[in-house]
Amino acid sequence: MDHRKKLIHTTNMPIRWGDMDAYGHVNNTVYFRYMEQARVEWIEDMKVMVRPGGDGPVIVNAACTFLKPMNYPGTVEVRTYVGAVGRSSCQTYVDMLIDGELYAEGAAKVVWMNTQSGKSVPLPDHVRALLEAE
Known part of the structure; x- marks a missing residue:
């Protein structure tokens, strides 16, 4: 993990009965849903609406260690961190905890x-300022 990561968002989500699979534990795909919801909340907290059209954030990779x-x-407490910030992207990391104990770690490059051209664009100035603030 990036040692320069900075906590940027925390949220709590209930584990739903339907999140479990036939083995009686949360299905691996649901961890990605937890990370997705936390990412959308964080992005919307920055006053960026996650909607089609115009410029916006997408992820180009995602990973999870169970x-x-x-x-x-x-x-589940989902903590989102930012690491390296580039011209048009940032690396994010996620910790998923229950009662303060780490259950999973994730990452995604945003x-x-x-959305019209499919080409990357520079991070909005206000987003960059928030990500790079100490």
């Missing part, structure tokens, strides 16, 4: 792009 199985009932 350390311990999650089970219903429970609440790229700003023009």
Whole structure:
């Protein structure tokens, strides 16, 4: 993990009964949904609406390391961090905790792009300022 990462957003999400699979634990795909929801909340907190059209954030890769199985009932604390910030992108990292204990770690590279052309565009100035603030 990037040692320069900075905490940028924290949210809590309930584990739903339907999040579990036949093995009785949260299905691996749901961890990506938890990360997605946290990412959307963080982006909207920066006053960027996650909607089609114009310029906006997309992810170009996503990863998750499953350390311990999650089970219903429970609440997942999802902590999002930012690492390296580039011209049009930033690297994000996620910790998923239950009762302060780490259950999974994730990452995703977020790229700003023009949704019409499919080409990357520079990060908006206000987003860059928030990401680079100490």
